[in-house]
Amino acid sequence: MSETNIDTHQTSTSTGVDNRKLLMWLFLGSDCLFFGSFISTYLVYRNRSLSGPYPNEILDIPITTVSTFVLLMSSLAMVLGLNYVKEGRQVIGRYWTLATALLGMVFLGFQVYEFTHFAHAGLTPRTNIFGTTFFTMTGFHGGHVTFGVIWLLIFAGSSLANTIRQRLLILSAFLSVVVTMIGFFMTETLDVIPHMPFAVTLAFILLGSLGTVLSLFMLRTPDAPSSVISNQESNLEIAGLYWHFVDIVWIVIFTVVYLISANDGAPLL
Amino acid sequence: MKIVIDLSKMKNSFVKIFQSFLGHSTRGYFRVPNTPQDLPDPKDDTPWAGYASYLGDQFNKITRKDGHGSPVFYAVIGLILGIITLIEFGIFYVESLGVLLVPLLLILSLLKFVMVVGFFMHLRFDNKLFTYLFASGFILAVAISIALIVLLAIKP
Numbered sequence: 001m002s003e004t005n006i007d008t009h010q011t012s013t014s015t016g017v018d019n020r021k022l023l024m025w026l027f028l029g030s031d032c033l034f035f036g037s038f039i040s041t042y043l044v045y046r047n048r049s050l051s052g053p054y055p056n057e058i059l060d061i062p063i064t065t066v067s068t069f070v071l072l073m074s075s076l077a078m079v080l081g082l083n084y085v086k087e088g089r090q091v092i093g094r095y096w097t098l099a100t101a102l103l104g105m106v107f108l109g110f111q112v113y114e115f116t117h118f119a120h121a122g123l124t125p126r127t128n129i130f131g132t133t134f135f136t137m138t139g140f141h142g143g144h145v146t147f148g149v150i151w152l153l154i155f156a157g158s159s160l161a162n163t164i165r166q167r168l169l170i171l172s173a174f175l176s177v178v179v180t181m182i183g184f185f186m187t188e189t190l191d192v193i194p195h196m197p198f199a200v201t202l203a204f205i206l207l208g209s210l211g212t213v214l215s216l217f218m219l220r221t222p223d224a225p226s227s228v229i230s231n232q233e234s235n236l237e238i239a240g241l242y243w244h245f246v247d248i249v250w251i252v253i254f255t256v257v258y259l260i261s262a263n264d265g266a267p268l269l
Numbered sequence: 270m271k272i273v274i275d276l277s278k279m280k281n282s283f284v285k286i287f288q289s290f291l292g293h294s295t296r297g298y299f300r301v302p303n304t305p306q307d308l309p310d311p312k313d314d315t316p317w318a319g320y321a322s323y324l325g326d327q328f329n330k331i332t333r334k335d336g337h338g339s340p341v342f343y344a345v346i347g348l349i350l351g352i353i354t355l356i357e358f359g360i361f362y363v364e365s366l367g368v369l370l371v372p373l374l375l376i377l378s379l380l381k382f383v384m385v386v387g388f389f390m391h392l393r394f395d396n397k398l399f400t401y402l403f404a405s406g407f408i409l410a411v412a413i414s415i416a417l418i419v420l421l422a423i424k425p
Binding site: 262 | 338339340343344346347350351354355357358361370371374375377378381382385386388389390391396398399402403405406407409410411413414417418421422
């Protein structure tokens with residue numbers, strides 16, 4: 001185990017730190033400005049919508065609290081995955097990395113649910129200034145989360161899985177979760193096919209769940225020899241930094257947009 | 270008669286007066302530390318020295334300043350983050366808080382932000398250069414946001 005614990009901190013660069021990590025931190029610093037501009041635009045145009053729906057009619061705080069909790073737990077899964085990969089424990093690191101991506105997908109599911117619900121209630125980006133600023137900000141955040149999920153899945157498939165079988169199982173776990181979520185959405189919000197029989201949606205949910213559990217069970221193959229495990233630790237660390245950043249942006253959005261502005265109604269003219 | 274002003278004697282007399290007030294050697298207060306010999310000994314001779322250094326050591330120990338955290342450590346941080354989210358959700362429905370609600374929510378959110386950045390993103394354990402880079406971007410973003418809100422959102 002100890003042989004695989006590669007120390008990547010001693011790098012021979014002029015700054016003494018890993019250049020890719022430095023680049024990621026620079027990017028995150030600039031991304032603060034990117035999201036800062038969206039959040040401040042939202043606050044500038046707060047309470048200025050001339051027509052409804054207004055935030056107090058539409059925002060669902062309990063559901064958003066749950067999705068915030070899911071994203072926080074995905075951050076925990078990410079840091080645990082990195083911790084185990086640093087220790088050279090590839091299998092458990094692979095599970096935690098997958099768990100991070102899956103929790104990210106659950107968060108995206110909440111966002112799809114919320115956006116669909118808003119659209120049904122009559123709020124779209126072109127309805128009023130609240131819709132425009134809200135959908136632009138949360139949409140870009142959702143885009144970041146989607147990119148992170150894809151990044152983590154590709155990482156888990158390419159760096160943590162050594163055989164074709166393991167890669168196929170990771171893909172299968174991912175697709176099974178997607179099938180399960182489609183099943184849930186068909187019962188509740190998405191009118192993909194009107195009058196869908198309940199048995200079909202139930203079949204989606206059951207098959208998806210079974211596929212997820214089976215794929216994850218079969219993924220528990222032993223660690224690869226230490227020579228195969230290469231520079232994956234610092235690669236995962238950089239992906240992790242991006243993921244945690246997405247999480248902290250949501251921490252700010254949850255407080256500023258949801259909790260603080262949830263009682264906003266029609267403007268007092 | 271010529272009056273000679275000896276500055277060093279004057280300084281010593283002042284030092285003696287202060288010493289009598291403070292009740293201890295004033296090495297830490299009056300000498301500019303240029304060499305290790307000039308540094309105050311003991312390092313911190315304030316009345317709260319023992320408590321401050323003890324609390325500082327304990328804080329460094331709890332926050333794992335000298336190394337990375339363990340899985341249990343990260344799990345505890347995750348648990349605290351979850352509890353803070355629950356508190357935010359709870360106080361949102363307390364109507365009696367009134368104007369205190371927004372500052373309270375901002376403080377809790379800042380606490381979560383700092384915990385994720387410090388422990389999950391390893392800024393607490395990592396090279397200080399990363400902290401400076403990220404903090405400069407973040408502070409600039411906050412400053413621009415405040416300026417925009419003050420300029421555009423607050424009606425005269």
